[in-house]
Amino acid sequence: MSSGYFPPNLLPGPGRVLAVFLDVALGRTGEAGIYSGTLATHTLASLWRVYAGFLVGIGLGIFLGLLMGLFLWAERALNLSIQVLRNIPITAWRPLAIIFFGLADRPAIFLIALGAFFPSVMNTIHGVKGTDRIVVKAGLMMGMNQEQLLRLIVLPSALPAIFTGVRLSMGISWMLVILGYLLLDANYAFRTDVVIAMMLNIGIAGYLSDRLLLLLRHSLLGWTRGVSIGG
Amino acid sequence: MAEITLDRLGKLYPTGRAATRALEEVSLKIGDGQFVSVVGPSGCGKTTLLNLIAGFERSTSGRVLVDGRPVERPGPDRGVVFQEPGLLPWLSTRENIAIGMRIQGRGKAEIEARVTGLLQAMGLLPFRDCYPFELSGGMRQRVAIARALALDPRVLLMDEPFGALDAMTREIMQELLLRIWEEDQKTVLFVTHDLEEAILLSDLVFIMTARPGRLKREIPVPLPRPRHYSMVTSEVFVKIKAQTLELIREESLRAMREEEGVEG
Ligand SMILES: Nc1ncnc2c1ncn2[C@@H]1O[C@H](COP(=O)(O)OP(=O)(O)OP(=O)(O)O)[C@@H](O)[C@H]1O
Numbered sequence: 001m002s003s004g005y006f007p008p009n010l011l012p013g014p015g016r017v018l019a020v021f022l023d024v025a026l027g028r029t030g031e032a033g034i035y036s037g038t039l040a041t042h043t044l045a046s047l048w049r050v051y052a053g054f055l056v057g058i059g060l061g062i063f064l065g066l067l068m069g070l071f072l073w074a075e076r077a078l079n080l081s082i083q084v085l086r087n088i089p090i091t092a093w094r095p096l097a098i099i100f101f102g103l104a105d106r107p108a109i110f111l112i113a114l115g116a117f118f119p120s121v122m123n124t125i126h127g128v129k130g131t132d133r134i135v136v137k138a139g140l141m142m143g144m145n146q147e148q149l150l151r152l153i154v155l156p157s158a159l160p161a162i163f164t165g166v167r168l169s170m171g172i173s174w175m176l177v178i179l180g181y182l183l184l185d186a187n188y189a190f191r192t193d194v195v196i197a198m199m200l201n202i203g204i205a206g207y208l209s210d211r212l213l214l215l216l217r218h219s220l221l222g223w224t225r226g227v228s229i230g231g
Numbered sequence: 232m233a234e235i236t237l238d239r240l241g242k243l244y245p246t247g248r249a250a251t252r253a254l255e256e257v258s259l260k261i262g263d264g265q266f267v268s269v270v271g272p273s274g275c276g277k278t279t280l281l282n283l284i285a286g287f288e289r290s291t292s293g294r295v296l297v298d299g300r301p302v303e304r305p306g307p308d309r310g311v312v313f314q315e316p317g318l319l320p321w322l323s324t325r326e327n328i329a330i331g332m333r334i335q336g337r338g339k340a341e342i343e344a345r346v347t348g349l350l351q352a353m354g355l356l357p358f359r360d361c362y363p364f365e366l367s368g369g370m371r372q373r374v375a376i377a378r379a380l381a382l383d384p385r386v387l388l389m390d391e392p393f394g395a396l397d398a399m400t401r402e403i404m405q406e407l408l409l410r411i412w413e414e415d416q417k418t419v420l421f422v423t424h425d426l427e428e429a430i431l432l433s434d435l436v437f438i439m440t441a442r443p444g445r446l447k448r449e450i451p452v453p454l455p456r457p458r459h460y461s462m463v464t465s466e467v468f469v470k471i472k473a474q475t476l477e478l479i480r481e482e483s484l485r486a487m488r489e490e491e492g493v494e495g
């Protein structure tokens with residue numbers, strides 16, 4: 001079943017990966033060695049890291065994005081830092097994350113939050129600034145105050161863009177959790193089959209998370225059917 | 232109950248090195264319940280004028296008075312219909328019409344009754360639960376008019392509201408607007424570049440000069456009410472149209488010459 005070019009312990013075939021995946025999930029055959037039956041624990045641990053980091057990242061991103069989209073002073077104060085920081089690969093923060101937060105979950109959550117932050121903040125700014133001026137004028141004509149303008153006009157009109165950002169953030173969060181695994185656990189280096197099984201697991205979890213977001217989007221943003229293409 | 236007075240109104244936009252003089256020394260009076268139109272070459276400040284009366288912008292000189300009080304901010308006493316519909320895309324037809332009254336804190340029953348009445352008058356009843364993207368351009372503009380009327384404003388400001396519609400739909404919309412206006416005589420200021428439209432609808436047509444926009448001429452339209460589309464062939468209409476056309480041509484030519492001058 002292995003692809004003839006590589007020895008099976010370096011590049012296991014799909015059958016082997018499936019068998020290992022099942023053992024990691026169910027712990028029946030022991031083919032995954034010390035990882036046998038660890039899927040639930042692993043998945044729960046990743047879910048916790050991903051969602052904690054994701055929520056912190058998008059929370060901060062949306063909040064600062066709204067501020068920067070609405071107020072020139074906020075944009076002036078933050079824009080340069082964000083534009084510089086967002087070019088740094090998230091993985092480059094790993095040593096600093098460990099210095100700041102020690103080991104275990106907290107540095108991983110920090111890295112995921114950081115990765116989730118940038119798409120959310122950029123897209124929120126874009127969404128707020130894209131608010132149709134005429135629609136804002138219409139709100140003013142109706143006598144809306146600042147709070148009503150924000151809640152009834154700016155937020156809903158920025159929501160599709162915010163959602164796009166949040167979706168990208170979700171993808172990045174799962175990508176970072178994979179990196180976390182591969183880098184943290186040296187044992188993986190000798191078990192390519194387990195690594196691929198874990199990649200598969202995380203890929204599926206990430207996909208399901210995205211479907212969840214799309215479901216939420218669909219119920220919240222039905223009106224964009226005629227405005228956006230696909231998605 | 233709503234008189235509009237513009238007192239030597241001026242508006243400068245600080246653009247680049249030299250400021251744009253959009254409006255200069257515009258003084259005019261619109262009587263209560265009058266239907267007036269503003270025509271003039273492109274870029275002469277018609278939208279600016281409307282924005283100043285609506286309160287979206289502040290003048291750089293002179294004053295806007297509505298019923299003797301200076302305009303300081305937009306408000307539901309001055310309904311605006313924009314050149315584009317500007318509907319809230321996430322609200323249905325019904326909700327788009329109702330939202331203004333909600334902001335005003337009107338009661339549920341009153342909102343319901345008024346929205347239904349407007350849906351009926353505008354022929355939008357079958358589309359009450361559609362979102363804007365599901366409507367045609369003409370329907371959207373009708374929702375925009377209904378939305379402004381829902382506020383029961385004393386003044387209605389309309390910026391080329393039918394500009395994007397085809398001739399047939401436009402004609403229907405004009406008649407609809409006239410019927411509504413005849414029923415509860417609001418003070419209407421109607422911006423258009425369609426001279427026939429201006430004459431057919433209005434008591435008074437204001438012709439503006441090329442930029443900086445000033446008042447060039449004020450032409451009363453002595454056609455009887457109720458107006459009807461067939462009047463466009465009447466002698467009075469034809470005479471007024473010829474007279475206004477000449478004035479507009481002068482200004483449009485002047486505007487184009489000036490633009491060339493600026494570029495050269
Ligand atoms: N916000 C703005 N900032 C700077 N200049 C502006 C602004 N709004 C309008 N102007 C300028 O003021 C002048 C008048 O513009 P306005 O939109 O009022 O013209 P208009 O008569 O409505 O033209 P049109 O018939 O093409 O709609 C134009 O020269 C325009 O460039």
Ligand SMILES: [Mg+2]
Pocket residue numbers: 277278279
């Ligand atoms: Mg205009």
